[in-house]
Amino acid sequence: MNAKKQLTEGLITNNPVLVQQIGLCATMAISTTLFNGIGMGLSVLIILTCCNVVVSAIRKIIPGQVRLAIFVVVIAGFVTIVDLLLQAFIPALSSALGVFIPLIVVNCIIIGRAEAFSSKEGVFLSFRDGVFQGLGYTCVLVLMCLVRELLGSGTVGGGLLNGANSFITLDGTGAGIRIIPEGFGAGALILPFGGFLTLGCLMAVMQYALRKSGEKKAKKEKEVKE
């Protein structure tokens, strides 16, 4: 398994959110500003990578009967560490994401990758899998944030960018750069229902693209055979 294949799997063909459809709850709940999206995405990336490495390292000694319990203990440990570190060093992000950081414990992406990948593969492969799957998750989150924030509240980079004085604000208070004048954005997209809507549309686009490329590939193979 080479790195390039793992990367395309994480980002596109086996994307955790759009194809495997796991970790949807937090995806829909927090993707309202870019600040939240990037923060959540990177937190999951770090936790996922750490868990993958540890699970892979101890995979030979994990007894089959209690493997899920061990995964959960490892995951909960890393989530709590990240939660404490965020509270101590990036308090704005911690307060913006609130309960969704502790909830990463039950995010299916992490336990899913532990069960499906890192408990079977080597440490290095699992490390790469964690990074690439985490990247895939982050990309979808950022995309959802961009769509919902732009069409819903009419700004880009809420919490992170600031149109007024200092350009980048890391304390989560930036109002974003206004693209659509106030009052013109479709506020429904910011509501929870907008999360379902945006995610559904993204999934539809993804399925459409995957099917198209699959058909193309099949056609090519056929031609080669003939």
Added chain:
Amino acid sequence: MNEERKLIVSSSPHVRTPRGTQQIMLDVIIALLPALVAAVIFFGVKPLIVTVISVISCVVFEFAYRKLLKKNASYMDLSAVVTGMLLAYCLPPTFPWWTVIIGAFFSIVLVKQLFGGIGKNIWNPALAGRAFLLVSYAVLMTTWAPARFQNADAATFATPLASLHAGQLVPGGANALWDMFIGNIGGSFGEVSALALLLGGAWLVYRKVISLRIPVAYVGTVAVLTLIFSRGNNHLLWMLQNVLSGGLLLGAIFMATDYCTSPVTPNGQLIFGVGCGLLTVLIRYFGGYPEGVSFAILIMNCCTWLIDQHTAPRRFGIMKGEKKKKEKEEAKG
């Protein structure tokens, strides 16, 4: 691809009708015209412009989506025109034109086409579009204007629904009823004139486009519930004002009867109508919004498959599970 699907085999009897989707939609469009005339009389030329914009954008979105995805063109069946008219009808007369286009996009692309186009959508596209606009642009969607012949001043003016939502009868008492019947009131411009909507409904029933089951069950439920649980001393007046205000008639005649989002079985249609009426009264009485028609119909749209499943007529020669079991036991013993 699916060549075997082209031949459809089913048992008799077969009924052949020359009427296609296009003819039915044309009838609906004709039935909707009186309400448009009433809107122009009471609110000036603005409703006409909004309706034209809405219809054009609906047809363009329908055409563009099918073209872009290389699907067969369906804009000729006129269903997008009906959606466009219905969407426009449930907007306030003051509504800005650009939001109409957003609503049309939501209705046609997201609610109708993404689910497979005409006949496959779960929700009524026009109503879903209205709900989206209501949630997104709450302020614009509730900025009303008095009708032209109304003795009201624009600042202190309230729609009949707003009065009812506050638990008060519409000012003017019994005299207000006539205004409400012909449409000399504030509200979404397609819903104000009960007279025009009833004329359209009569045309649809005469042409056998719709049956009376859903509209009668719907309006009847609202009437009975508001009569029993009326607020104020004049029960009958409260009931009549509830029936004549808001989008109840527009919804009951034109939206709840939409073929693909309402049940097909006769009993199912009655259940659907009663459910819509119940939800409408609940939302009007206890909800945050003064009007409940659109949300009531959308919620019942979600239940359509369930209602259909439980009211499907028994197939000939097949017994219900219970009875069968009993008979089996009897045969044994």
Added chain:
Amino acid sequence: MKKAIDFIKPAVILLLVAAVVALVLGLVDMMTRDRIEAIAEQTKTNAMNAVLEAPSYEALDVTGAPADIDEAYAAEGGGWVVQVTETGSQGAVTLMVGVTPDLTCSGISVTQSSETAGLGAIASQQSAAGDAFRSQFVGQSGTVAVTKDGGTINALTGATITSRAISNGVTAALALCETLG
């Protein structure tokens, strides 16, 4: 005997993993605890300074006060700062309210909320719209309410519930201070 080993081995391994994780967590907690507490303290002082500037604040006993009052502080040099929690549209909204000795509001800041981004969240944002909304409360006294309820506060567009919650909070804080002084 083989059965007993099958039964004990997984339990021991699980115990070991849990013990290691607990150890690491303890270490991280030791490293971060002081910092987290300092940050919480700093955030609070900043919020208090933003609504009513004073060199120091003295915590008051608020047992018996209405349920929405969390904490109250007497500012050195007169006035109070009250922390209240109200129910907004998406959950609790916690705000600091500064009250001058003549019982008018000297400023508010929303310290914790999970209101809808782009609508109710504007109340806690450092933006022109947020500042404009919050500055309406300065100088208010007695019962504070949004225009829809007959008051003078212009509610945030599409966020009447949030605006109402904050108005209620300010009213509660003013009422509390009236009993205090």
